[in-house]
Amino acid sequence: MTLSATLDSRSQGQEQAPLLQVTDLVKHFPVGGGLLRKESPPVRAVDGVSFSLGRGETLGLVGESGSGKSTLGRLVLRLLDPTAGSVVFDGQDITTSRQSQVKPLRRRMQLIFQDPVSSFNPRMTIEELLLEPMVVHGIGTPTERKRRCVELLDQVGLASSALAKYPHQFSGGQAQRIGIARALTTDPELLVCDEAVSALDVSIQAQVLNLLKSIQQEQGISFLFIAHDLNVVRYISDRVCVMYLGKLAEVGGSDQIMAEPRHPYTQALIRSIPAVTASSSRVERIPLQGEIPNPSRPPAGCTFHTRCPLRFDACDQDVPTLHERDGSLVACHLYRPEASA
Amino acid sequence: MIGYAIRRTLYGLLVLFLITTFVFVVLRLIPGDVVRLQLADAPGVTQAQVDALAAELGLDQPVFTQFWSFISGAVTGDLGTSFETRLPVTEMIVERLPATLELGLLAIMFSVVLGVPLGIISAIRHNSFLDQSLRLVSVAGISVPNFWLALLLITYLSIWFGWSQPLVYAAPWENLGTNLAIMAIPALALGTSAMAAVSRMLRSSMLEVTQSNFVRTVRSRGAPERLVILKHAGRNSILPVFTLLGLQFGNILGGTVILESIFSIPGMGSLIFTSVQMRDYPVVLGCVIFYGAVFIFVNLLVDLVYAVIDPRIRYS
Amino acid sequence: MSIVQQSDADQARDAVSTDGSTPPPVARPPRRRALLRFAKQQPFGLAALILITCFVVMAALCPWLAPYDPLEQHRGSIMLPPSPEHLMGTDDLGRDVLSRTLYGARTSLLVAVFTMMLGGVVGILLGTVSGYFGGSWVDTIIQRVMDTLMAIPSIVLLLFVAALLGPSIRNTVIALSLLVVPQFNRVTRGEMLRIREETFVEAARAIGCSPWRILTRYGLPNLLAPLFVLGSLVFAGMMIAESALSFLGIGTPPPTPSWGRMLSEGSASLEIAPWIAFYPGLALSVSVLAFNLLGDAMRDFLDPKQHR
């Protein structure tokens, strides 16, 4: 299997072109700068990431804060301009197109935020919020739009009495339902969920996960699901990408990656999750040492080598690339073809 | 930190240049002919005399040349010569500067010494009767024009108590008592609104800080309220007050223009006033540039103090 | 003279209207009851509102309320103390102080209103542009110009404009606007920079809203609260500034009654006819107080941190 074939979605079959194809995407944020100020080295938020996302597929994206996963989500939606690389959405390269050309695509891809309330203009009612995307894209007549609002609320499990209220009058879970409803107004094909359930309580989180899943099943939407909770990501995703310092560490099927993590970082992540088990089965965890380094000064070689319990000589010199290993893609020198050979 | 200071200074110089340009242009546009004004006392002057005076004052040159020669002089500290007194402007400013600075500083001191405790008390006793009364008092402080306050004080202090300020201004190093007796009332009139502003600002920033997480942490440590308020809440909430004071200094400098005249204080404020009236361009220009420089310097100082107090700024 | 409280700008900016990230514990009552809630929570604010209404009514109805023509000099009754005939006495030209004070409300309010309109619009416009292009050269240029305006002592700036254009109500408005512009610019820019970083703006972009739509639907409505607060504080400052200008003889020209002008005329006879300056002084201070209190009250009211 070729590298690109593995990166591609599998659930949808090889012959169909993926909805989203990301190739060597790079985003550097300048630090400082200005008329009289020296520029520091840029923050390498995303540093050469490639993946694809098939129609109706859910791709999970996990990593610690500072790994660049949110930036990646925004690059995909062209809310940020990439430094290099390309994002092809349904055959159209959106990295270089002008904003006017991107606008029609906006109705086909939407974003769900971690904190729904702050993603709503506090001065708009729920109705105004839900109407907004339709108005912007000129969808439907006023009556149709209004009807659609009620439908959407119903779909996410809220009464139409919510229409006249303001965002702050809702609890976190309700607000996230509204966020989802808003994202659905334009019948998108791609939803980027940026930590969409992270801030929710467990009982509500489960509700929202179920809602997202049912929507996907009904409408065949593709999800790019960004989160830091591996259990949540595993549950909702078909495939999972593990990110570390702007690069992909490992890509694989979600069950596979949880059961047999290859990359030492993935292993450490999984080990770090406290398990809900009885006191008798408690195990003392040996936590991963240190914290994620400053992305403006990433370590040389494998960026994980500073914390890696398995590091060896090559790690601080050579940058590992993604290699296929037993159906997963791993960027680690341990799994270099020659090493395994 | 040093880079920061240098950068700020360069911006300050840029603003100073803009001020100079602005004032220069405005002064040339203002109606009223300085040459004619100067010759008002000499009836029957001839055109030749007018031209000679214009040449003497350098007013026969094209405006751009005048501007350029002013700028090149200003860079070396030479702000030109007064049309009126024929004295170097720099010299006149240096002579007038101490009084204005003192007045300004006294007003600031007054506003801080009174405004800070008022603000703290208001914040601690948030929403109490005391807080409400103090707020009313401080808002009232802003609501009375300072010139009006000054005139009321002058008139009624002398009518009711037979008190008037000493006749002659004395620099603080000449006679501190006299100096303070003269400066007290104008500083009070000038500082009242700043005082009110300080206490209002401190109150609101203190309220915000006392509700912050780290103050809760300090309290959880069992720190006495005094320590909480003075060390932690105080230092954190005084930061915006510094910025405020920097900006207030501009107002106070402006206020000296009226108050110095009312109180016969020989400072730059009264100098500016006459000089505008007399179209004494070099003096006006010099004074405004100087005021601007002082304002910029004070605000630079405020920013540096800010950086000293707040380590987050120091290293950015 | 402190023409404008710089602190107002800061405080107004602090009055972050509705902080989405800290939802209040209780769902807020609907908006139409806001006035009632305001009245309940801010007794000073309510008093201020009532006072301001009185002054506005005074200004609007002065032709009907004033017992005399404010310009008419009653030659036989110069500097008369308050009496049933002249409730606030007469001034040094024999004009009725009550009538002049009433008409003065009109001048003072008009000057402040027009100043706010002119200076406010320009300031908000520049601030919006500056904030929207925050950090770019456009922003830098606007900010340096604003710095320049702020670094020139306000009274000197006013002297210049007055000398340049001559005293008149129109020119007073122009002069005072120069002081207002940087204030509004600063607050607007700061708010714009803040709003620009708000998640809901990103959400709007994600939806496909145009920059214009974002500015008008998301930027301005969220700016309004702090600008309203600033407005009322600046309004108070402008009334003081107008009086200072008139006091210096470079503001409202005679014989138009304005409170500042009346203060100026009356202060010469403060000892012999205190009523000439007392009533306009009182009116000025009380109305400035009212606007300040209103601004304070609005700030407290709109600041979610203050009533947790």
Next chain:
Amino acid sequence: MSTARSRARLLIAGVAVVATTSACFGGAAGQSGSDSTDPSADQPQEDAGDPVAGGVLQMATPSDARSLDPHREASYNTHAAIGSVYSRLTAFKTGEDVEYGTTEVEGDLAEDWEANEDSTEWTFHLREGVTFHDKAPVNGREFTSADVLCTIERIQTLPGHQLGLISEVTDIAAPDDYTVTFTLASPNVDFDRVVANPFLVILPCEGTNEEFNLDTEAIGTGAFVLDEWSRDRERTLSANPDYFVEDRPYLDGYHVTIMPDAQSQTAALRSGKLQLMTGLSTDARAVDTLLSQVDGLRLRQEGGSTQTRVYLNVNEEPFDDLNVRRAVAHAIDREGMIEGLRAGGSLSGPVTPSFEGALSSEEVAELTPYDPELAKELLAEAGYPDGFSLEMKVTDGYGETVVKEAQWVQQDLAEVGIDVEIKIEDYATYYGDSWAQQNYVIAYGLQTPMLSADEYLTAEYLSDGGRNWNGVNDPKLDEMIQEQRTITDPVERDEKLQEIQRYIITEVSSPLSLYVYDGQTMISSDVQGYHPHPDYSSREYMNIWLVDGGE
């Protein structure tokens, strides 16, 4: 002098003062206005006793001199500042028994003097043993005729009013150290009065040679030594121990504080910090209040000579019509203005009434009575039965009172249908751009005194007069003015002058001189011997003494 003494402010006062043309009475100054002195206030204190020496007098003035150079600066402030420091050849008499504003002179540096037959050659015999103040670089050396020569020669090189005063001097010689001879181009019987002019103070040669800076230093032979001058703050003067007048000055010195704000001055007077406050022009009520508040405070009211005026530009419609100008003149209630706005004053024609050859106030009143009905008729006659609207330029540089007067005039004019809108200009604009450029239709302002009736007429009413800023161009008037200058008989000349003024009032009627207002001096009870002269010199301060020597 001027004017701006009301609260107004601030340093505007200084502007107004500088603005005065020739801010001094010349030798031709006439009698004080008979109606302008308050006899009771001017009486000497009854039990003041004999003068005693000692003490320092505290006084205040609203604005300071810009320069101390008497030849470069013409302002009142300069002359008041140095009047007691320098001496002149002769000086106007002052004193308890001397009439205010007399033109009689006495010797100052000159002990005696004589003229030749036709008064074209004047010889002054100088006092011997007079020394300059003991300050470097003059160091108390003796005064000689050389100093007079230095002074006169300097004057001849500088522009300014003082040059005009001695323009008829063709030659000046010093036969010896104590004799100076002036040769005049034309006869002048009053030359001894000319040299009494404060413009002609005698400087030491060190000053004219620029060995010290005349702008900031004054070293003379006067009764007081200028110890210290700090601009816009104070002047400290101490008694000259070697002053040539015996037993003078009484004071150990005097101290002048510059206090621009009238309120502050009054406060200081009330609290006893000030003993002498001059140049007031306040409302009678304010004066009364002050007098009642402070024990022993006395008022000295002096006839003024600054005219209040309405300027009408005869080149502009509608004031190109004499009837309109006359209508304006009749419409203004001038006596009411004095009563309502000033503490005292007298109606004035083109020439200030206290001047020789001037029309009396009574006659002025008769010539232009206050008569709104007549004004309306005149307007109707001129084709303006419904009046008209105009903008009236006024400067606040003369102080708040002038602005008030303008408003008074505004209402008076409104009553006859002339609707003027007041346009306030700052002094520089008013003077530089409006008034002197004839860039106005109607204006309200002041005219500070000139030197003589002749000067008023020639400067302002000749078609090519230096200050003819009203557009007056009347060949007949030109002829009359030229003619009076040739008349040598004083009585005949006075008659001619008065005839011209009647003609101006009735046939030219621009500018309209309204009145001159009185100046007031507040004197505290312990100050005695203050007998000023309207020449604004402060020479007479040598006669001031303090009760109990200021103890």
Next chain:
Amino acid sequence: MSHGHIARGAAHDLRVEGTGVENESGRVLLDVQDLSVEFRTGGGVLEALSGVNLTVRQGEVVAVVGESGSGKSVTALGVMGLLGNGRVSSGRIMWDDYTDLATARPKNFRAIRGNDIAMIFQDPMTSLDPLYTVGNQLSEALRLHRRMRRREARAEAIDLLGMVGIPDPGSKVDAYPHQMSGGQRQRVMIAIALACSPRLLIADEPTTALDVTVEAQVLSLLRDLQRDKNVSLMLITHDMGVVAEMADRVVVFYAGRVAEQGTVDDILQNPRHPYTQALLRAIPRPSTPRDEPMPAIAGNVPALHEMPAGCRFADRCPLVHDRCVEQPPHVAISSEHSTACWLATDDRSSAVLEGSPA
């Protein structure tokens, strides 16, 4: 007293009984009895906590779990006397059996607060004063309660920083909070909290703001310190994983009340309250089937101003029945395990059987 005693003050009674087994379970340090807390807001008075009972014994780790708004943080702040504009409307907070913290004078309170009881807050980024070095803030606690001299305090501060695993503590002592990462700041917070060797450490969501890898570090540190110093730990969290890993006993909050409490095994293995049961089911685990919907709890937590009169979970409860309109009592299932549910009373006999202490 019978195990099945039904009363509002059940937990209190449990404690009384608990004192009998003091030797096994340790001395009771903190005893919160029937605590209610209300907040005054613009919209009226809101009861954030009603009738809460819980105890913390010497050396044990008590986890307080619940969803946001359930009152677990309010309980902690109530114990610390840091309620702000809230106030204790009823109940007692007994410290070490002799001081009622709910009514203690500020001065006495301060001696306990920070000294005997210390607290770690959720957000390490904003919980340190940005203007002072961490050393300064550490020394402040030491100087306040242990009357140390400046130099002494500094040396101790360096030791403490080393103890909480800050690398190079000698130089980090002079660092400002903003120069540290979130994990390091939380370590500093722990160091400050431990500075005066408190007997009870309250940790309010100490790892919520941290990444999983750092969370593991901090939890491991807390556990080690707790063991080494024999400190009692009241751990407030919403994460059942953290509970499972750390706690000896668990108190489950729901909507301002205690729904259930017991040993960690009682709660995880034998939850008796329908809420606890549902909560445990709703947690995604590695084993959760991906093709089935998550077992979610329907509905939302009621808002403070619209609390139902009876059982507050009734609206969402799959087992709701008629009696739920009344407030259920605390039912003791075993000496440590109790729950506030009518079902448990009906099922008392079995409860006693199943819940008997191990």
